[in-house]
Amino acid sequence: MRRRVASRLVAGLAGGAVLAACSSAPAPTSLVQDGGTTGGLTAGGTPVRGAVGGTVPGTPGGTTGTAPATRGGSSTGAQAPGTGPAVPGTTGGSTGGTSGAVAPARTTLFTPAEDRIGITPTSLTMCAHAALTYGQAFGTKDSDFNVYWQALNTEKGGIFGRKVSVSYENDNYTPTDAVKAATACKAKNPFMLLGGIGFDQIPAVRNWADANHMLYLHHSATVQGSQGKKYSFTELPTVERLGEGFAQLAVAKYKGKRIGIIERDSSNWAPGVQAFKAMAKKAGLTIVADKAVATNKANYTDELTAMRNAKADVVWVWLNALESTQLIKQSKVQQFSPNWLMFPFNLTSQTLDGDAMTPPLDGVAMYPAYSQGDYSGSFAPYASDMKEFERQYRQYDPDVDLSGIGGDLLFLNWTAQKALHVQLLQCGKDCTRNRFVDVLLGYTGQSPGKTACPIDFRGDGHHGSDSVVFMQTYRAASGKVNWRNTAACVRP
Amino acid sequence: MGQVLVLGLINAGIYAVFALGVVLVYRGTGVLTFAQGEIGTLGLYVAYVLVTEQHLPWLVGAAGALLVTTALGAAFELLLVRRMVAADPVSTAVLTVGLGLTILACEFFFFGASPRVLDPPFLAASFTVAGVVVTPTQVAALVVALALGFGLQAVLRRTDFGLGILAASQDAAAVRLVGIPLSRITLVLWSGGAFLAGLAALLVEPTVGTVTPGYASELFVVGLAAAVIGGLTSLPGAVVGGVVLGIAESAASRYLSDANIPGLRYVTVFAVLLAVLLYRALAPELRRRLAPAPAGATA
Structure with missing residues (x-):
């Protein structure tokens, strides 16, 4: 039994609250402050590929030479964004000085009065709606999700001298409360609204964002209902794409096997299943059972029996991490042990422990795996990110147990924030909401680290990624059962 | 069909054991208690600490859980309910909501929201009926529900103490006047109700598999519906209500799942509940209308 601080009662944060829009966005391996006198930052470490206008070569970094390249960031302010490719160009990033004549943003979503809300010469404020109560299951609290910004503010002075702050409003994992949370966020005048995990919440807030002219970066959600929305963006794959991703994994590993589905009874989750079935049909997979269950059903004996009756060899659990954990635990009681496909969280694997290895679980996600202290194998490509993440937590939030059930959630959130940092750098010293949208729409990135997948908004101007990550459980050297990547950036 | 059954x-x-505690308290006090689910969950956390963390035998954990839940029910009666003896039962019912929320907050405070695993006591003894793996605790839940439903009903009807409980629920003032210790009756009812909540949770947990704060709330809501179907004052009725809802839900899941009805489970529970309540409301009038008119009656 572990006594927790009272704030935990209201504080934890769900499923990557702040991973809002960008968890799979490319996180450069280094973001270094340049040697310029004005303290500008350059995003380093990535070659540059223009989104709209084709490939844009990276430019040398700052005068210190420590920054390998920028991806078109306008950290110097010397070159205005919005010329040619939507990605703002840069000539270097060494001066970081104030801009001279800055060309207007191509985007005109926000009026002049709206354009600079939440951003001043010294601060940049954001607000996130997230399932704070649900997040407690991961043993996290909201302040745990601000370590990246805390380190950035302390060590680098923020972004262009602006201290970054993110506050949170609880959406209780429901659409109604998510809209209330968004409204509460709006009252704080944030630069942008971030949306945490919640297939059901995000579509509601997406509508709200358009009605309220709020720049909204959100987590994965269904494409349905997003058509025509101008104010919301996501750099994560859609619900439909995730469904396809699960089908791809099933095809790759379990072709010829009998597939069962246990899915959330929700119109916002169903498109994922439809996409799964469509791809499964094309690939010749056999789906033998499909059962929809209400939220928090608790007792899944009916569904497990249906899977057993149908002789399912593989069961895709299209439910959240807590429900999946409960369901798999019950399957053991029911002496039913198919191969499982599910959202991969260490919460599930560590809670199930040995049951998560008999057989190993398979997962599809929009974020990279994390296992504290393991920098080998599939973790090697982004080991430097993991080490920096661990350093920051040791320094700024030492009480957090990164080896525990919330470690991977914090890591995916951290990588998302790092990616957002890059985009804010690219937005430049004269960043406004319209300019930030310019950056998003023109942003294409692919960091050397293999966690990062391509981002490209040229499709519908709203969704930036179609990449997913395949994972499987393994027993780490620490003795805990965690997830690790088996394939990164899997595309259709 | 066998599998549906x-x-x-x-x-x-599951539903019946939750319903029994509700009915027991309501029968004796006229108060609908909403804290049963969380009282039971608290008991499970006690068992979790003793069994999983302290490595004590499951039965010791279960005994600890029942002791704590019973003591909690007794404390609730002694410290709060007793002071509201003149209050409307609705006020006391609201108090039970407060108790449930307080327990929920304590669970979050001390254990967090992460799922905990309390392994079942007799996993190896499971057996298969009609293709369904049935565990000993699932059998025990039904047997205990039946035994308690009919056993407690017999106690209420055939013992002085039981009759005192029934009398107290009818007219507390009169009961007090004839020398029946009303305070002892309410103490037994509230602690007994809490004991049943703990028992229900222990019997249900092996089926659910993990413990989280509020984990029993959904099951408790259906249990409450079972109690209402059973008439709220009948202990055997609560068991019957549980059986009706359990089978209805199972049948709906089997035969209607292809119909893609959103929220099928709740639709089923609500439909059965509505049908029973409508029948209760309309049956007297229907009977009166269908009954032959007395001889000699004229329009």
Whole structure:
């Protein structure tokens, strides 16, 4: 039994609250402050590929030479964004000085009065709606999700001298409360609204964002209902794409096997299943059972029996991490042990422990795996990110147990924030909401680290990624059962 | 069909054990208690600490859980309910909501929201009926529900103490006047109700598999519906209500799942509940209308 601080009662944060829009966005391996006198930052470490206008070569970094390249960031302010490719160009990033004549943003979503809300010469404020109560299951609290910004503010002075702050409003994992949370966020005048995990919440807030002219970066959600929305963006794959991703994994590993589905009874989750079935049909997979269950059903004996009756060899659990954990635990009681496909969280694997290895679980996600202290194998490509993440937590939030059930959630959130940092750098010293949208729409990135997948908004101007990550459980050297990547950036 | 019945009876055992505690308290005090689910969950956390963390035998954990939940029910009666003896039962019912929320907050405070695993006591002894793996605790849930439903009913009807409980629920003032210790009756009822909540949770947990704060709330809501179907004052009725809902839900899941009805489970529970309540409301009038007119009666 572990006594927790009272704030935990209201504080934890769900499923990557702040991973809002960008968890799979490319996180450069280094973001270094340049040697310029004005303290500008350059995003380093990535070659540059223009989104709209084709490939844009990276430019040398700052005068210190420590920054390998920028991806078109306008950290110097010397070159205005919005010329040619939507990605703002840069000539270097060494001066970081104030801009001279800055060309207007191509985007005109926000009026002049709206354009600079939440951003001043010294601060940049954001607000996130997230399932704070649900997040407690991961043993996290909201302040745990601000370590990246805390380190950035302390060590680098923020972004262009602006201290970054993110506050949170609880959406209780429901659409109604998510809209209330968004409204509460709006009252704080944030630069942008971030949306945490919640297939059901995000579509509601997406509508709200358009009605309220709020720049909204959100987590994965269904494409349905997003058509025509101008104010919301996501750099994560859609619900439909995730469904396809699960089908791809099933095809790759379990072709010829009998597939069962246990899915959330929700119109916002169903498109994922439809996409799964469509791809499964094309690939010749056999789906033998499909059962929809209400939220928090608790007792899944009916569904497990249906899977057993149908002789399912593989069961895709299209439910959240807590429900999946409960369901798999019950399957053991029911002496039913198919191969499982599910959202991969260490919460599930560590809670199930040995049951998560008999057989190993398979997962599809929009974020990279994390296992504290393991920098080998599939973790090697982004080991430097993991080490920096661990350093920051040791320094700024030492009480957090990164080896525990919330470690991977914090890591995916951290990588998302790092990616957002890059985009804010690219937005430049004269960043406004319209300019930030310019950056998003023109942003294409692919960091050397293999966690990062391509981002490209040229499709519908709203969704930036179609990449997913395949994972499987393994027993780490620490003795805990965690997830690790088996394939990164899997595309259709 | 056999499978629907088996699955239905597994569900029934769960709902019935939750319903019994509700009915016991309501029968004796006229108060609908909403804290049963969380009292039971608290008991599970006690068992978790003793069994999983302290490595004590499951039965010791279960005994600890029942002791704590019973003591909690007694404390609730002694410290709060007793001081509201003149209050409207609705006020006391609201107080139970507060108790449930307080326990929920304590669970979050001390254990967090992460799922905990309390392994079942007799996993190896499971057996298969009609293709469904049935665990000993699932059988026990149904047997205990039946035994308690009919046993407690017999106690209420055939013992002085039981009759005192029934009398107290009818007219507390009169009971007090004839020398029946009303305070002892309410103490037994509230602690007994809490004991049943703990027992229900222990019997249900092996089926659910993990413990989280509020984990029993959904099951408790259906249990409450079972109690209402049973008439709220009948202990055997609560068991029957559990069986009706359990089988209805199982049948709906089997035969209607292809119909893609959103929220099928709740639709089923609500439809059965509505049908029973409508029948209760309309039956007297229907009977009166269908009954032959007395001889000599004229319009």
